[in-house]
Each structure stands twice: as C-alpha cells, then as structure tokens.
Amino acid sequence: MVLVEARVMDSTHLELSRPIAASRGKMVFVSVAESAERNAERRQWLAGSVASLQVAYGDSEPEYTAAMVRESNPDYGT
Numbered sequence: 001m002v003l004v005e006a007r008v009m010d011s012t013h014l015e016l017s018r019p020i021a022a023s024r025g026k027m028v029f030v031s032v033a034e035s036a037e038r039n040a041e042r043r044q045w046l047a048g049s050v051a052s053l054q055v056a057y058g059d060s061e062p063e064y065t066a067a068m069v070r071e072s073n074p075d076y077g078t
Contacts, residue, residue, distance in 0.1 A: 006030075 002021075006014040014030070022028050034042070
C-alpha cells in the first residue's frame with residue numbers, strides 16, 4: 001500500500017503530491033481521512049448517545065439471563 005497526499009481540485013478530481021505506479025484508466029482505491037473538525041462532531045454525537053443510553057439503561061436496570069428468554073430469535077446470533 002502506498003500513502004500519497006493529494007489536493008482536492010473539485011468534487012471529482014484530486015492532484016497527487018507525487019506520481020503513483022498506475023497507468024491511465026486503471027482503478028485505484030482512495031481512502032479519505034476525516035478532518036479534525038469532523039472527528040470533533042462525531043465525538044459530540046457519541047457523547048450524546050452514551051448519555052441517552054445511560055438514562056435508558058441505568059444502574060437500576062435488571063440483569064437478564066438466557067434462562068429468562070421465553071422465545072428465542074433464530075435470526076439473532078449468539
């Protein structure tokens with residue numbers, strides 16, 4: 001795998017910082033790293049999700065065992 005930095009020219013074109021070993025018309029895979037701003041937004045969403053789950057499933061939530069299941073779901077993997 002080769003890691004090459006690229007500048008976005010428009011929504012469908014990139015300008016590579018250096019040449020790569022691929023001829024015209026060949027397919028390459030591009031992985032786009034999220035910006036720090038996007039990661040911060042994601043962390044905020046995750047924190048909100050955690051807070052909501054803590055309210056819904058607090059310390060008083062009973063522990064359910066497999067023996068308490070009345071009807072198993074065959075589509076649910078164990």
